[in-house]
Amino acid sequence: xxxxVRQQGLVAPLDRANVDTDLIIPKQFLKSIKRTGFGVNLFxxxxxxxxxxxxxxxxxxxxxxxxxxxxxxxxxxxxxxxxRNFGCGSSREHAPWALEDFGFRVVIAPSFAxxxxxxxxxxxxxxxxxxEDVIERLFQEVEANEGYRLDVDLENQRxxxxxxxxxxxxxxxxxxxxxxxxxxDIGITLQDEEAIREFEAKHRAARPWLFRxxxxxxxx
Amino acid sequence: xxxxxxxDKLWSQHLVKERDDGxxxxxxxxxxxxxxxxxxxxxxxRLANRRPWRLDANLATPDHNVPTTVIERAEGNAGIxxxxxxxxxxxxxxxxxxxxxxxxxxxxxxxxxxxVVGPEQGATLPGMTVxxxxxxxxxxxxxxxxxxxxGTSEVEHVxxxxxxxxxxxxxxxVRVEGTLGTGVTAKDIVLAIIxxxxxxxxxxxxxxxxxxxxxxxxxxxxxxxxxxAIEAGARVGLIGVDDTTIDYLRERPFAPQGDQWEAAVAEWxxxxxxxxxxxxxxxxxxxxDIEPQVSWGTSPEMVTGISGEVPDPxxxxxxxxxxxxxxxxxxxxxxAKQKITDIRLDKVFIGSCTNSRIEDLxxxxxxxxxxKVADSIMLAMVVPGSGLVKRQAEAEGLDKIFTEAGxxxxxxxxxxxxxxxxxxxxxxxxxASTSNRNFEGRQGFGGRTHLVGPAMAAAAAxxxxxxxxxxxxxxxDSHHDTxxxxx
Numbered sequence: 001x002x003x004x005v006r007q008q009g010l011v012a013p014l015d016r017a018n019v020d021t022d023l024i025i026p027k028q029f030l031k032s033i034k035r036t037g038f039g040v041n042l043f044x045x046x047x048x049x050x051x052x053x054x055x056x057x058x059x060x061x062x063x064x065x066x067x068x069x070x071x072x073x074x075x076x077x078x079x080x081x082x083x084r085n086f087g088c089g090s091s092r093e094h095a096p097w098a099l100e101d102f103g104f105r106v107v108i109a110p111s112f113a114x115x116x117x118x119x120x121x122x123x124x125x126x127x128x129x130x131x132e133d134v135i136e137r138l139f140q141e142v143e144a145n146e147g148y149r150l151d152v153d154l155e156n157q158r159x160x161x162x163x164x165x166x167x168x169x170x171x172x173x174x175x176x177x178x179x180x181x182x183x184x185d186i187g188i189t190l191q192d193e194e195a196i197r198e199f200e201a202k203h204r205a206a207r208p209w210l211f212r213x214x215x216x217x218x219x220x
Numbered sequence: 221x222x223x224x225x226x227x228d229k230l231w232s233q234h235l236v237k238e239r240d241d242g243x244x245x246x247x248x249x250x251x252x253x254x255x256x257x258x259x260x261x262x263x264x265x266r267l268a269n270r271r272p273w274r275l276d277a278n279l280a281t282p283d284h285n286v287p288t289t290v291i292e293r294a295e296g297n298a299g300i301x302x303x304x305x306x307x308x309x310x311x312x313x314x315x316x317x318x319x320x321x322x323x324x325x326x327x328x329x330x331x332x333x334x335x336v337v338g339p340e341q342g343a344t345l346p347g348m349t350v351x352x353x354x355x356x357x358x359x360x361x362x363x364x365x366x367x368x369x370x371g372t373s374e375v376e377h378v379x380x381x382x383x384x385x386x387x388x389x390x391x392x393x394v395r396v397e398g399t400l401g402t403g404v405t406a407k408d409i410v411l412a413i414i415x416x417x418x419x420x421x422x423x424x425x426x427x428x429x430x431x432x433x434x435x436x437x438x439x440x441x442x443x444x445x446x447x448x449a450i451e452a453g454a455r456v457g458l459i460g461v462d463d464t465t466i467d468y469l470r471e472r473p474f475a476p477q478g479d480q481w482e483a484a485v486a487e488w489x490x491x492x493x494x495x496x497x498x499x500x501x502x503x504x505x506x507x508x509d510i511e512p513q514v515s516w517g518t519s520p521e522m523v524t525g526i527s528g529e530v531p532d533p534x535x536x537x538x539x540x541x542x543x544x545x546x547x548x549x550x551x552x553x554x555x556a557k558q559k560i561t562d563i564r565l566d567k568v569f570i571g572s573c574t575n576s577r578i579e580d581l582x583x584x585x586x587x588x589x590x591x592k593v594a595d596s597i598m599l600a601m602v603v604p605g606s607g608l609v610k611r612q613a614e615a616e617g618l619d620k621i622f623t624e625a626g627x628x629x630x631x632x633x634x635x636x637x638x639x640x641x642x643x644x645x646x647x648x649x650x651x652a653s654t655s656n657r658n659f660e661g662r663q664g665f666g667g668r669t670h671l672v673g674p675a676m677a678a679a680a681a682x683x684x685x686x687x688x689x690x691x692x693x694x695x696x697d698s699h700h701d702t703x704x705x706x707x
Contacts, residue, residue, distance in 0.1 A: 016547075017540045018419055018519050022659040027640050031285065031304040033259035033311050035372075051647075051665035054304050083540055085420040088453065089659060090638075091355040092257065093371035114423055114455050115355055119371035172387070173241035186268070189381045192237055192245060196383055199236040199247055200274075209476035209484045210249045210348060212276040 002124035003182035007105045008151045009078030012068055013142045019082060020089035021116060025098040029054050038094055039101030043069065073146050079106040081138055087116025096123040106152045108159070110135050121175045124182065126154055128169045154180060223494025225391045226460050227426040230366045230491070234349050236383055246386045248378050249348040252334040253280035253321065255312040256640070257353025261376035262315040272319055273382040279343050280316050280323040282309045283333045284640045288603050288630035296327050305641065332606025332632040335359040335573035339443065340608055342472025346461050346488040351378055356573045356656065358449040361458040362442035363465055364491040366426070368455035389456060390424055390500040393493075395431035398507035403690035405583065406441030407575060407654065407673030409433065409505075410448040411513035415523040417503060422454025425501065428493060429459050433507035439468040440579035447574045448656050451520040460492035514560050514686055515658045515671040517548035522658070523671065524560060526688045532556035551660055552668050553648065561686050563670065564596065566649040568681040569663070570627075570674050571603030572637035575654035578612050580674040584654075585618040587678035587692060593626035594684030601628040601643065603635040627681065639664045652680040 029041045031054055040058045045051075047069060049062040063070045069077070080099070086109040087095060096119045099107070105125060110132040112120075120127050130138075141161065142148045151160040154176060159167040178185055189196075204211050224232075236245040258280070265271070272278065285305035292299035297313070300306040309326065316323035324330040330337060335356050338344040344360040350367035351357060353375045360367035370384065378384055394413055414421075427449050434445065442459050449457025459465075466485055469475045476484045511525035522545075524531075533545035533556060549556065554563065570576070570584050581604060593600045602622050604610040610632055613619055619629045636643040637655035639662070645651050647666025654677050655662075658669040672680065679689040 015543070017544055020519075020657075020659045022638075022657070022662050026661055026665075027638050030256050030640065031302070031308050033263070033308060035260045035263075045661045045665065085423070085453070088419055089355065089450075089657060091353060091357075091369035091371055093260075093353075093373060096371075111420060111423065113420070113453060115369050115371065115450075118374065122371065122373040172243070174239065174243040174385070177241075184268075185385055186270070186377050186380050189245065189377065189383055189385065193381075195237050196245070196247070196273075196381065200382065203234075203247060207347065207484070207487070209480045210345065212474065 001122065001178070001182050001184060004105060004124050004126050004154055004179045006151070006153045006155065007078060008149055009106065010074065010076055011079045011081050011142050011148050011150050012074040012077035013139055014068055014080060014082040015139060017083035018085045018088055021087055021092050021095040022089055024087070024095040025092065028052070030092055030094050035097055036101060038098035039103070042098040042102040043067070076103070078103050079108065079150050079152065080104050081135070081142060082107065082109045083135070084110040084132065086112050087120070088113040091115045091119070093119045093123070096120045096125050100125055108135070108138070121179060122185070124179065126152065126179060128152065128159060130167055130169060134167060222498040223496040225497040225499060226364060226428055226458055226491060226493045227366065227389065227391055227456065230347065230349070230364070231388055233347065234366070242387060244386050244388065245383045246349060248351055248382055248384055249277060250338070250343060250350045251278045251375070251378050252338050252350070252352035252357070253278060253312070253375070254284060254334050254352070254354065255282045255308045256284045257372050258315065258375055259308065259311045260372045261379060262319065264376040265379060270380045272321065272379045275320050277382060278321045278379070279338065280312060280321055281331050281334055281337050282312050282326055284634045284638065285309055286326055286633040287641050288633050288635050288643055290631060293327060293631040301642070329607040329611065332609065333573045333576065333634055335447065336576060336605030336609060339363065339439070340472070340606055342469050342475030345469065345475065345484070346465060346491050351384065355450045356447050358455065358457045359443050359447040359573060361446040361449065361456055362439060364458060364461045364488070366456055369450065389426040392422060392425040392427045392454070392501040392503065393499040394427055394429050394503045394505065396429065396433040396505050396507050397431040398433055399436070400433055400507045400510065401690065403675060404510055404512060405673040405675065406437050406444040408510050408513045410445045411515065411520070411523045411671060412510045413503070413505060414448065414452045414520045415513070416505065417452055419451060419519050419521045420453040422449060422452040425454050426456035426458060427452065427454040429457060430493070434459060435462065438579055439464060440577040443577065444574055448520070451656055461488045512673065512676050512689055514676065515669070516552065516554060516560065517545070518551055518658055518660050519544070519548070520656070520658060520671060522548055526560055526676070526686060528560055530554045530556060530558040530560070561688070563650060564685045565652050565680055566598050567645060567651040568597060568600040568677050569603070569636040569651055569653040569655065570601070570677050571605070571635050572655035573605065573634070574656045575674050576603060576605030576609065578609050580654065581609070581613045581618050582616070584674040584678040585621045587675050587689060588625040588627065588682065589621045591625055591682045593681045596684040597681055599628065600626060600681040601630055601636070603630040604632050606632050636663050638662060652677045652686065
């Protein structure tokens with residue numbers, strides 16, 4: 001996983017609530033067995049005028065000129081500003097894979113869906129939750145100022161606006177630690193291998209029916 | 221001290237370790253795998269030179285990509301015409317074979333949608349933690365299990381460690397008291413709940429469904445309710461154990477037998493919330509107030525009763541909602557204040573992990589029996605949830621009822637719920653669908669989904685537009701009157 005420490009990035013506004021993961025990356029692109037290459041199909045149905053399919057050369061596809069990410073002023077954005085309940089719906093991790101592959105490292109919204117929240121942090125994307133009225137104000141500032149950038153500092157858990165305003169945010173300590181250091185959490189969990197084995201032995205003794213091999217042995 | 225909720229009990233039974241930072245390590249009893257969200261997890265194991273922690277905890281079946289026509293399925297994997305889909309299904313087969321994981325392959329009679337297969341096999345048991353790389357894993361909570369969807373990195377984490385890093389959720393109870401009206405089903409209950417609390421209403425919570433109307437539901441109905449907990453934002457939906465739960469599981473292939481069955485049942489009886497348990501939030505709904513539901517928009521919370529109408533964005537409570545409503549009406553090709561019964565349909569889909577079990581097919585067949593699908597319907601399809609559901613339905617003659625009425629009778633899979641196979645909507649087409657999501661493009665690029673229960677879907681197929689199935693059931697099928705408004 002990529003480390004995330006600090007990001008000073010151009011902000012793109014996606015003014016829409018309840019953006020679901022089907023919208024972030026439509027199902028036809030979930031057929032890939034890889035983790036990479038999803039960026040060209042991020043927000044596919046919003047971004048292009050036609051229906052996309054996997055493996056296509058996107059350079060000839062007609063772009064939707066009204067879609068925010070197609071506007072030159074937002075080219076190279078790495079911070080996505082959006083509305084409540086971002087990432088709802090399907091558990092597809094292809095959604096953060098697509099955001100990351102496109103170049104987004106931060107998403108700022110009033111709230112996020114639970115499964116997406118987990119998936120994003122496992123892929124080096126920082127999700128920043130701010131109050132709805134603050135988000136509203138940021139939308140106005142982004143739209144009014146071309147080249148609007150935010151400085152997102154995970155270590156100190158704060159976002160600094162171009163005018164120097166500081167917005168503090170919460171993030172749980174474990175996720176922060178993993179993100180700052182780019183840690184693979186399987187490795188961290190396996191440090192507790194002994195505790196897992198101990199738990200498992202007790203669990204098996206108390207509830208042998210949850211273990212098929214034990215269950216079979218008992219009834220055969 | 222207040223008693224424990226069902227969720228609290230299950231959580232503490234699986235807690236391996238709690239870290240100082242509030243993160244916990246939770247032991248996972250069952251992982252269900254399918255072809256879409258597992259390949260990168262297996263690849264991750266390989267790259268790190270890791271093996272699955274416990275093989276017998278896993279069960280796999282392909283479901284999202286599989287074709288559903290009899291002709292294609294006769295060829296097995298070779299019948300998958302889309303080469304990318306084929307690679308994905310073959311990759312699951314190869315991974316299960318090389319790692320030693322049990323898989324029900326494409327034409328195994330036990331193959332089907334993971335959330336139908338797990339319970340049907342007794343692979344989902346009360347007191348378990350169940351995960352799958354699919355958000356509708358909430359389904360399994362109907363058996364008093366903590367069951368939820370996870371991402372692919374977490375699939376890999378569970379394969380490698382048999383554990384998940386988790387944070388305890390808050391407790392919500394949704395009580396549905398009273399008796400449902402005739403023709404009102406589990407699907408209507410859950411759509412009405414989502415309409416009430418919204419698609420983010422359950423974010424951060426495990427929702428326990430309780431009350432007399434929930435108790436009265438069969439296991440199939442309970443699975444339908446828990447399945448859609450995620451559409452209310454809650455990863456976990458739960459229902460306590462009772463005789464209905466235990467009767468369903470008896471003699472299932474993966475369920476314990478003999479002395480172990482008795483010991484298990486004794487413990488399962490405890491898997492209910494204590495009478496004095498504290499919930500962080502309680503929502504109460506009167507069963508009598510629920511009528512058959514139909515979604516009109518592009519989010520499951522955009523739903524209303526069959527006697528209702530499409531809302532006017534001008535009357536939305538705030539600007540964000542107003543924007544969402546306007547966009548939804550434009551996408552759906554509907555007008556403000558349009559009557560739900562005036563929505564004309566092009567296709568009908570009966571299936572998905574929400575509504576493809578035997579009881580769902582029986583309910584639809586009851587409506588379809590002796591009637592004909594309207595000429596204006598281009599396609600009405602019934603896709604059973606598993607090979608075993610299909611076999612049971614055929615033994616009861618339901619397939620004949622459907623085909624005589626003009627429905628297509630298909631092979632099991634996820635099918636048009638998310639249209640990863642060839643079953644999809646064309647742009648602009650309206651579909652009465654028993655699935656769970658009406659998101660833009662979900663059932664096909666530009667497709668327009670209306671979520672309903674199976675009997676409502678069958679009635680809509682006959683009428684060509686939405687009708688109140690309660691009048692239909694009484695034989696008052698006024699399906700010849702033409703909707704006044706073009707959708």
